[in-house]
Amino acid sequence: MKIVSGMRPTGRLHLGHYFGVIKNWLELQEKHECLFFIADWHALTNKYKDTSDLKENIKQMIIDWLSTGINPEKSILFIQSGVKEHAELALLFSMFTPKSWLELNPTYKDLKFNLFFQYLKDFLIGKKIKINNITPSESLDIALEKATGKQKNKIFEDYLRELFFRAFYNQKGIDFKSLKENLIKLGLNRRVVEEAINSLEKGDIGKDIDTLGFLSYPVLQAADILIYKADAVPVGEDQLPHIELTREIARRFNSLYKHIFPEPKHIITEEAKLVGIDGRKMSKSYNNAIYLSDDEKTVTEKVLQMKTDPQRVKKTDKGNPDVCTVFSYHKLFTDQKTVQDIDKKCRNAEIGCVDCKKILAENINRFLTPIRKKRAEIEKDIDRYEKLFLEGTLTARKLAKTTMKEVRKAMNLYDI
Ligand code: SF4
Known part of the structure; x- marks a missing residue:
């Protein structure tokens, strides 16, 4: 099955991105033909005024992806703006996409x-x-x-x-x-x-x-997917309307000109929702995220600041792990036996929150150790790794060019 998916380069990736997207990609790349792209044009749709950090963000994304195990030998990794054909296809799609759909x-x-x-x-x-x-x-x-x-x-x-x-x-x-x-x-x-x-x-x-670019970004997204004739797209529930729109665009093109595009399926990603250290949605703007690039000391400090059961004021108060941010992390980073043990001890006031957090900090750091090691290796030779993305971009472009030849022919356009 051919899978296409992209991410906007908006800064360093955090644990929320890892469990929401990367973990799923790592599984997909083992079984399918995957194309993963850095969606730099999409990053411009709502952040077009100041582009000074765009290149740095792309570089950080390359490091984050590769250090977590996204593998250029298994998947085609590329940068969206390097495949100009996406823009051409989006323009052609925009000719017959009703404004109301957007x-x-x-x-x-x-x-x-x-x-x-x-x-x-x-x-x-x-x-x-x-x-x-x-x-x-x-x-x-x-x-x-x-x-x-x-x-x-x-x-x-x-x-x-x-x-x-x-x-x-x-x-x-x-x-x-x-x-x-x-x-x-x-x-x-x-x-x-x-x-x-x-x-x-x-x-x-x-x-x-209130710009044309923002309004029409789902059309660009449809082009990103259809240009590779993807069979499926991994998405969260909130992205489903976009995939439906992509299918509508494919149907409309196929019926107006020629049957070129398959209608891609969606694969709903099982998202482990990870909140920020303050219990709100994990986000750069809330300053509550744990980044894949955080060092050991920073992770420990952030975990020690994490929100716990608000009703548990003293160590002798019985706690409720179900409402505790720390515990929601334990479920992802700590072995099941210890999780059960913490659950019991917390409810009986047999463990203090600081000790509980220390166990968590150790486990997150253990999880991040191999990622940090790989990161250090990549950072030392960043040019070589950036080159891998440029090679991936050329491969993607070859595929995109083949589709565009078919599209131009079907629409009676010059192909020069
Ligand atoms: S002991 Fe652990 S699970 Fe219980 S409230 Fe404290 S931090 Fe949360």
């Missing part, structure tokens, strides 16, 4: 929602709207009364999100009017609310992704 793309809408919501929240907090000062509706009022400190902020945020969600996912576009009314009804200062909503309405926010 505007309805859930990823596009969700990203916009998050940007708008973040802005609204920051704006209100920036204006020092105190939760205690508002006269909320009854249900919010009761919830706030019971809550304390940080919980209050969380409840307020959830409430705000709910209101914004209703206004955003409206059939006729964002319903700013009802959002404004609801926020004022909530007791927020009218002037502040009007100021925030006006900025959203004027379109200042989210301008960065």
Whole structure:
């Protein structure tokens, strides 16, 4: 089976990437014909203003991939922008892809929602709207009364999100009017609310992704996949709409011109969801990630900062591993017998969190040791390893050129 998959070069890879993508690729490369690419054009779709770190990010990605065992002898590894035919095919696809297919793309809408919501929240907090000062509706009022400190902020945020969600996912576009009314009804200062909503309405926010490139990146993604006539694509659940769009584009091309493209299947990747050390989604922007390139000391320090069961204040308190970030890591890095032992001891207050974290830090470091060793080897001779990607890019280009010859012929285009 031919498999195609790519990753955006946005910085060093962390453990979340390893368990979410790399681990799966390592298995796939053993059984299938794989093409893995560094999606540098995709990185530009929402980060086009400052490209100064793009080359360095690509280099780091090469090191991360190779040090974890992604193997150029087993798979074709390449850099997307080195195969210009992807862009040509995306352009041709864009001729017959209805705009509505892209505007309805859930990823596009969700990203916009998050940007708008973040802005609204920051704006209100920036204006020092105190939760205690508002006269909320009854249900919010009761919830706030019971809550304390940080919980209050969380409840307020959830409430705000709910209101914004209703206004955003409206059939006729964002319903700013009802959002404004609801926020004022909530007791927020009218002037502040009007100021925030006006900025959203004027379109200042989210301008960065209001580009043709961002809107049409699923078309480029379809070209990335179809140009190699891939049989399957490994994806997370959230990427399924994109693969469906790829299949729609393939169907449309095949019916308009000639049957050239197979409809690729999706392979749902069994993602082990790894949260960051603070219990939130692992992300560079939250500064809560453990990187594959972190040294032993850094990993130990990060593990010691990890969030545990918040109800367990003293060593003598019984803990609940099910709500503990450290324990969720143990399940991936620690042998089953020890995991069971920690589970029991934690519930009976027979192990302290610091000791529990030390065991984890040791196990993560043991896991990372061979990766670090390989990394050091690659870094010493980076030119040689970069060359492997350039060779892979030439191989991929040869395949892409063959498909493009067929495409041009089917569409009655010059092939010069
Ligand atoms: S003992 Fe371990 S599993 Fe239990 S709360 Fe502490 S860190 Fe978490």
